[in-house]
Amino acid sequence: MSTYTLSTEHLPRRQLEIRSLDASRPLEWLRLGFADLRAAPVLSLTYGLAVAGLGGLFAYLAAGADAFYLVPFLFSGFLIVVPVLSMGLMAVAKLRETGQARDTATLRKIFDLNRPSTTMMGIFLLLVFVNWIMLSNLVYGGVFHQITPTYERVQPLPVMFSESLPFLVVYAGIAIALAALVFRITALSVPMLLDQRIDAFNAAFASWKAVGENWKPMSLWALIIAALCTLGLLTYFAGLVVIVPWLGYASWHAYRDTMATLKQ
Template sequence: MDKSYHTLDHHFTLPRVRQVEASRPLQWLRMGWDDMRANLAASLTYGLTFSVIGYLILHYATQMPYLFTAAISGFFLVGPMAAAGLYELSRRHGRGETEDFIGSWKGLKEHSDQLLYYGALLAFTLIGWERLSAILFALFYHDVTPDLSHFFRDVFLSGHYVYFVVSYLVVGGALAGLVFALSVVSVPMVLDRGTDVITAMMTSARAVGVNLGAAAVWAALIVVLIGLGFATMMIGMVVLLPLVGHATWHAYKDLVE
């Protein structure tokens, strides 16, 4: 089923990927929940830390709607890197080991160079998206910027800014889809196998290409769960971010032989 992706092997030595059922992401969430319960204190510390950081960023951006929307969508871009410590917790748990919050960060040092490269790539992507977001606002939105509480109603729901909404969703969706395809298993693979970032991203692209149904379900679940985190003013993110992070580890173990 993945023969069309074997051409990548001319340039990269990639592991084989498995084909799974479209419903498999539900099992990843179940296994992620088990990992979170087994590492509850460390997992919730991650969730609380990034929830506070996210809240502060959103609070800073409340007077700048373009930056506010870019910050929310940008969270999905940097999420795979932010959850690296959670992958390490799941990796250790799978080996019958336990680790605390500080110890999980120490476990990342062994692959710090590749994680740094990947983090820099995501950072440049986030900066690029923020600039694209500002350009889209400048091109299609010419009114006085409204209060943020009315912005989504007046712009996204009123039907008066169709070109802006379509352009924003198409550009943002295309960028998010690309990052998602390249990051589904990338960071867990680097931590587990010590591979370079390029090989990990190409493996991730192959895994998505071979499992379009499961990838679509997984992407939808991530959007819904993280969206709930934002809808609860980051309170729900304390639990939902660790859940998605741990589940992502099991997605990697399931998809990559």
């Protein structure tokens, strides 16, 4: 166990406890997240349907704009924006944990707690997502010498990897490094912004420290998120209807299990 002291002049200085977790702890987060999903099935699946529909809309617009070649990269970039898309679910999980009513006014209070910082985190992830798409296209063009491939040339990422070892090495290397960076910053900071008075930078630093100190369970958690989201995308977004709320709720429990505010 360790602590992280908030460093800010605008908020009371306080310490956060960072617990040491067992390597298999993410399995318990999945169990708790599924329990939340079962407790509010209509709300959860409606939320999941909205996110899945949004993903499908992006793919449809890309194809309609003769930019179908971006779709494989949209799939991988989807993992970047999942934390922001799941914030409403984390708020619902918080209300269920505290026994509060799930009404609009209460949810608004949760989001109003750190609205500027929450907005900043959302803009940060959106910028990472946009730049990831641009970088993916640049890497593709540099390796295959074709910036805007034809519809017939577009292949799933595994097929592209099999066609070019340099593409596999460069693309996978950049993707893993970027994913690790974003995960370490957002894994715990996003639910933290919904739970207590804190700015985006302190939340990000606290998440960075907590994930680093629990790298074994957090590595497993990152792999689970990537695997389930990939499964959802491979089912033409249909699987995301269940997977998004499940992971959203589980992410709240991951935060609550890892960090707590120490009494002053």
